[in-house]
Amino acid sequence: MKALSSIYNFCAGPAMLPKAVMEQAQSQFLNWQGSGCSSMELSHRSTEFISIAEQAEQDLRELLHIPQTYAVLFMHGGGRGQFSAVPMNLLQPGETAQYVVSGMWSKNAIAEAKKFGHIEVLDIQTQKNELSAIDAPQTWNIHSNATYLHYCPNETIDGIEIFEDLDIDCPVVADMSSTILSRKIDVEKYDLIYAGAQKNIGPAGLAIVIVKKSLLNRAVEQCPDILNYTLQAEYDSMLSTPPTYSWYLSGLVFSWLRQLGGLDEVERLNKEKATMLYNFIDESRFYHNRVDPAYRSRMNVPFILQDEKLDKAFLVESEKAGLLALKGHRIVGGMRASIYNAMPIEGVKALIEFMYQFEKENR
Incomplete structure (x- = not known):
């Protein structure tokens, strides 16, 4: 095996983290800022960890220009957990959500969402000159009366990315697990953005949810508390013990991205x-x-x-x-x-x- 400095990890996830972030975490591993404890040992209720959490949210808000009309949640379960959370928080009985198929991950999201409500599928996959492609967003048959439209802007398996921000009448939900923080987006074109952490944010297990506050208080009665956006927002993502070390490391990544420019x-x-x-x-x-x-x-x-x-x-x-x-x-x-x-x-x-x-x- 080569020396550590010459190894490059091209894994789709869990993906490599910035070297500078890993070195910073290593230097603080046993003693975070003179506290005598590792950041993973700090109580999530302590003033020390709350300062970590607040700084991470502030840096993320600044990177993505997230307005105060949106709640930012740090949740358990990664991106796949949000496949269930989204319909349980947004889709009431008798309502219909539209889901766009652009690759394997959007198919997985559909399979999970169908357990919780009525889902209409829009398959936009196509071929152009024998190459995989998608239909242009302006041609999608979107219903303005749909409760929401769900799509995945970047499909890691298929290698397909949709770069346009959608401009449509119904609420837009985007699974940005593999594209968040890789480029500028207009957050206000989206009503809910979620992302598993293990690609551009931090370690596996954490999910980031950015949701319009006007969409809170819609969860079905059966929604587990741990996936309930309204409760998580009310408790600042600390309804239960959150994945604190993943949150801490994600905060270091956000800071690194800001320092990068x-x-x-x-x-x-x-x-x-x-x-x-x-x-x-x-x-x-x-x-x-x-x-x-x-x-x-x-x-x-x-x-x-x-x-x-x-x-x-x-x-x-x-x-x-x-x-x-x-x-x-x-x-x-x-x-x-x-x-x-x-x-x-x-x-x-x-x-x-x-x-x-x-x-x-x-x-």
Whole structure:
């Protein structure tokens, strides 16, 4: 195995965290700010942890320009927990929600939502020149009387991203687990945003929910307290003991993003990384990306080798080179490079250099 400094983790999640954040957490692990305790040992009711929680929320609000008309919740259960929480908090008996299918994760959200209410499915998946694509948002058959429209702007498995903010009449719910904080968005175009933490925010297990306060007090009676947005907002996400260490680490990431220059600079870097990798793949006859360029994800770059018999060798050799977790999802196969915010441009350059050498040796 190579030295630690030369290893790059391309896992889709749990994903790599910024090195500076990990070093800061390491330095504070046994003794947070002279308290004599680790941050994970602090009571969530203590003034020390409340200061951590408040700073994390403030930094997130500043990064995304979240108005005070929205509640920001730090919840258990990751993104998948929100597949259940959303309909239980928003969908009353007799109402209908529309769910958009753009890939595997939106399909999973639909399967869960159907347990709790009436769901109408809009399948926007299509093919353009034998490449995976989606129908343009302005062509979606959205009903203005739907209780809400749910969609996933970035599909990690399929490598498809929707960049437009939707401008529609009914409330918009977005699963931003794999795209939040990677680029600027207009939060006020959304009524509810949720995101599992393990890609661009922090460790697995935490979920961030950004919800218009006007949508609170709609939960069905059967909604468990732990998933009830109204109760969580009332108790500042501390109805029960929250995932405190994940919250703390997420706060360090938010601070790191602000020091980096905020989402203007983050988006510039992410465009640069993705463009570099896609350009290399497009110029090669050995590698191929099967997504229409207009909808290629900046966060998750799937690709296949011209000869799939070389897949195993590619994975073995790439790991030896310190390039980890490049195997594609089992559903689609091939390879996948997840290049979230924490992936430095040096990691993408190292991947391209390896891909070039592997092609040269196996053509």
